[in-house]
Amino acid sequence: MAKPSHLERTSADPREPNIHSVVFLPGQWLDVFAPGVSKTGGFTLTSTPREESGDEGHLELAIQKSENNPPAAWFWRDEGNVVGQRVIIRVGGGFVWPPPGVDADKIRRIVFVAGGVGINPLISILSHLHQESVLPEHVQFLYSTRQTSSSQSSILFYDRLRKIFGHSAKPDHQLTLFQTSAMSNRGNGPVVSEVQEQGMRQATENMFLKNVRMSDEDMEVALGPVNHRGEVLAYVCGPPVMTDWAVANLRAAEGMKSEQVLCEKWW
Incomplete structure (x- = not known):
């Protein structure tokens, strides 16, 4: 921890x-x-x-x-x-907000992809945008983590994420937690039922839990409509294998350009 x-x-x-x-x-x-x-x-x-x-x-x-x-x-x-x-x-470090070489004023969607302790720089960026009330209309936060207990204390920065996404009035501000442990195999669903059952505090429809690994389809959905992908910025941080896979998927997605995907690896 x-x-x-x-x-x-x-x-x-x-x-x-x-x-x-x-x-x-x-x-x-x-x-x-x-x-x-x-x-x-x-x-x-x-x-x-x-x-x-x-x-x-x-x-x-x-x-x-x-x-x-x-x-x-x-x-x-x-x-x-x-x-x-x-x-x-x-x-x-250059893995930052505002993004180098990108016009931040034109960003309408941010996709955060975190793996394990790779959430560290992303929580700083997300919290900053929330504090300054400059989060774009669309925010998708995909966070893959191993839950080591039945409590939210094993999920890094869970309380901060819940504060931001659990109280967001915007329907397209969403957090999806991907639990890769074997604690539960009951399938996918809103955190409001699954997480409360595991002793966590109240969540909302803006927070979801999936007891599976992050997939290509999850990436595709997070990027939103193809005709609006010129307005997308993605941040990726996590273990090397996960980061390589996520960056390759995001940059290969229709409508995306390489400079729209920023990454930092945890070696």
């Missing part, structure tokens, strides 16, 4: 340790230099630029627990050994 960690804002340049803001775009990552750790940590920002601003601003990272990754292990130490420590950070 990933651990959300909040960083005190500091400078990317060790010669300027008291800088009061960090400029970044939704979807970017941080190089993190933790004290006493020789290896640089690379972690995706899951917060938004708005959450960084002001006196109480913060940067949030979702860090997978790993004893073999020294920077990650540093953050997973007891809280008393982490809070108050100063780290040096450097912002990077």
Whole structure:
């Protein structure tokens, strides 16, 4: 499970340790230099630029627990050994909003495709667009995840996704969760019945659960009508095999162009 960690804002340049803001775009990552750790940590920002601003601003990272990754292990130490420590950070990455080389004003549909912890940069982009009230009319979020318990706590950022999609007044703002575990083989259906049965909180008709793998057909439906695909932008992030498959499908779909599909792999 990933651990959300909040960083005190500091400078990317060790010669300027008291800088009061960090400029970044939704979807970017941080190089993190933790004290006493020789290896640089690379972690995706899951917060938004708005959450960084002001006196109480913060940067949030979702860090997978790993004893073999020294920077990650540093953050997973007891809280008393982490809070108050100063780290040096450097912002990077081009998998962002607004999309490079694309006129964002012409985008009428966004398709997010996430696999596992690949949701990290996508939750930052989605949350930013929601906070700024600039989500386009059509948003399809396809999220493949392994559920490891009967609780929503095993689904990364479930509460944030539910807040956005569960309260959306737009019928074409939809979240589809693809559960690849063997917990249930009861078929497909709205989260409002399936998820409540597993102890999750209330959902709406804008949220769906499928106990199968994501398919070519799911991609085709998410892209919408062929004659409007010039207005579509897709973000894909996840494990390499899943990402390669999704990107190939999206770019090969009728009416889509290569530059309309942005991807970031988790190696």
